[in-house]
Amino acid sequence: MKIITEPTSLNELWNDREVKFEDMIKMVVDVEQEIIAADAELHADLEALLLDNGSRQCDLWGINIYLDKNEDDYIEYTALINIRPSQENRSMEVEDTSVRSKIREICARLLQR
Numbered sequence: 001m002k003i004i005t006e007p008t009s010l011n012e013l014w015n016d017r018e019v020k021f022e023d024m025i026k027m028v029v030d031v032e033q034e035i036i037a038a039d040a041e042l043h044a045d046l047e048a049l050l051l052d053n054g055s056r057q058c059d060l061w062g063i064n065i066y067l068d069k070n071e072d073d074y075i076e077y078t079a080l081i082n083i084r085p086s087q088e089n090r091s092m093e094v095e096d097t098s099v100r101s102k103i104r105e106i107c108a109r110l111l112q113r
Contacts, residue, residue, distance in 0.1 A: 001018075001037060001038070001039050001040045001045060001046060001049050002037070002038055002039060003035055003036070003037050003038075003049065003050070003053060004035060004036040004037070004038055004110050004111070005035050005110075006110070007109065007110055007111075007112050008110060008111060008112065009112050010065070010067055010111050010112060010113050011067070013025060013038060013039070013111070014067055017038075017039045018039055019039055019040055019041050023066055023067075023068060024064045024065060024066045024067075024076070025038055025039060025064070025065045025067075026038070026039070026040055026041070026042070026043055026046065026062070026063075026064055026079070027039075027046065027062070027063050027064070027065055028043055028046035028047050028049075028050060028060050028061065028062050028063070028079070028081070029060070029061050029063060029103045029106055029107070030050055030055045030059050030060055031059050031060075031061060031099060031102045031103060031106065032055070032056065032059040033054075033055060033059070034106050034109075034110075035050070035055075035106075035110075036106065036107070036110055036111070037049050037050050038065075043062035043079040043080060043081045044080070044081055046062070047060050047062070047081050058084075058087060060081065061077070061079070061081075061082055061094050061099060061103060062078070062079020062080070062081045062082050063075055063076060063077055063078075063079065063094075063103060063107075064076040064078065064079070065107070065111065071113070074113070075103065075104060075107055077093055077094035077100055077103065078092045078093050078094075079092060080092055082094055
């Protein structure tokens with residue numbers, strides 16, 4: 001697991017990953033601090049890493065990155081940690097379009113394709 005605070009090559013992340021899912025890397029994005037935790041079996045492990053490093057749970061959203069998909073589809077906004085009725089998010093999918101946009105901006109800045 002690692003926290004990404006500076007632009008990082010997605011190919012390097014893929015090649016250096018510890019958890020070898022066939023086609024994706026699990027990540028959690030802190031939309032307030034604009035950082036990403038990457039490379040774990042569970043989004044909850046990445047969430048815990050960020051919480052231990054000062055993030056607030058309400059700012060954390062789980063995603064999956066697919067390197068083989070095009071620019072429009074490489075982010076999947078789905079994770080168990082996203083189920084948050086207290087924030088009006090009742091499914092595993094990030095439902096708020098403004099949160100999705102923020103996640104996309106952070107990924108575009110920090111994850112170089």
